[in-house]
Amino acid sequence: MESFVFDHVRGVGSDSAYVALYSPVANASAIRKRIMDASKMEGEEGERERDAINFAFIDATLITSRLHLQTAIHQAILAESQNSLRTKTVHSEILFALNPTNNITEAIRRYGVSDSSRALLVVHIGPGHRSSLSETENKMKKAVEGVLKPLGELEELTDWQRIKKYHRLNTADDEDHASVNDFVISAVAMKTVMQ
Amino acid sequence: MSASQNLIDSALFISQGAEAASIFLLPVIFSPDNDIDSIGQKVYKAQLTSNSSPILLKHRFQKQYRHPTLDASLTRSRIAGEARTLLRCLRAGVNVPGIRMVDATNGVLGIQWIEGESVRKLLPGEAEGEDNEEVDLLQEYGISIDEIMNLVGTEIAKMHKADVIHGDLTTSNMMIRPIKSSQAELILIDFGLAFQSTLTEDKAVDLYVLERAFLSTHPDSEPMFASVLAAYEQRMGNDWAAIKSRLDDVRLRGRKRSMVG
The missing domain is CATH 3.30.200.20 (Phosphorylase Kinase; domain 1)
Structure with a gap:
């Protein structure tokens, strides 16, 4: 697990993101079902269940690079610190930032966990404390059945064809992954001022 | 805060x-x-x-x-x-x-953040008394003035083909970024005044603004700007003829259109 700390957000909002890459993942459909059920549960039990899976589950094959993910997380954290979230939580805001359209359902369907997800990026955003690191790690372990991989292996998993389709990048040369990466990072960063 | x-x-x-x-x-x-x-x-x-x-x-x-x-x-x-x-x-x-x-x-x-140097600093005519600096920089970047002009023309043509008008083309707004084991690349920066337009007029004015910037910052740069236009022409293909004739008009009247009529 890695953490990104955005020093300039300290004192304004949640400044830290814990990120783990799991590949392969065995229980993707169970995770999806759990998220759906947790949102409907009431009372204390519901609170506990929602806390147990208080993560962004991102389809890792749609992330092109560490900077791509970092940019989406940063824009979500920024929106939260300004009380300008467009979705219900800072975690769903990451998925929203990743998708090039303004359709939230579509963003979650495309970039979130689906029954067929093989690799997942699990992200938790919160205030940065040493104690929350191990706690978060434990919660992730309980929620995800999969093999933990270093973030550096992200690029090997990328599904470039699908990314190009979502961003409507038809003209780009098939092997030119670097410029696709550049484009999607910029697209994520400017999401809030997209037309 | x-x-x-x-x-x-x-x-x-x-x-x-x-x-x-x-x-x-x-x-x-x-x-x-x-x-x-x-x-x-x-x-x-x-x-x-x-x-x-x-x-x-x-x-x-x-x-x-x-x-x-x-x-x-x-x-x-x-x-x-x-x-x-x-x-x-x-x-x-x-x-x-x-x-x-x-x-x-x-x-x-x-x-x-672009690591590199602006085209303005790489071309002769910056400040007096540091004549050799540009030559050193050119060598360090492994690029000749001719190659830079070629890159400038090509990059502007690519931008105009996408119907983007920069609005403030100067040699300060272009950076040369060295790349290991390959020729350096040219990056256009500062799109604060940019806009989208398909008009020949806007593209011609964009080139005219650059021409003026060239002539005022780099003495004796007519041949340099000519090679920029040559590279631009090559990349623009069929669209060049219209832009060229409009550029000639703009040179005669300046960048602002007549307000008469």
């Missing part, structure tokens, strides 16, 4: 006004086309997290002379405009800095 303001407070101040000025605080060049708006921003070098690459922050700070509501909406639309233009260029494969963060509420645009 907002997150973006904290980021600015911890950043390294670079300049007020033009984007291309280096850390040594060159005197900022005001080309005739820099309107008040492009001066009304400050530029910083910053980092979002401790192990990420540096970014360049452009802060359109609040203008006290404007009504706050108007100020907020103008700032927002200008940041949005610049970001959209950059994305349009990236989609078309034009070499421009990537976008790294946008906070339109606070007037902050973060773009990729």
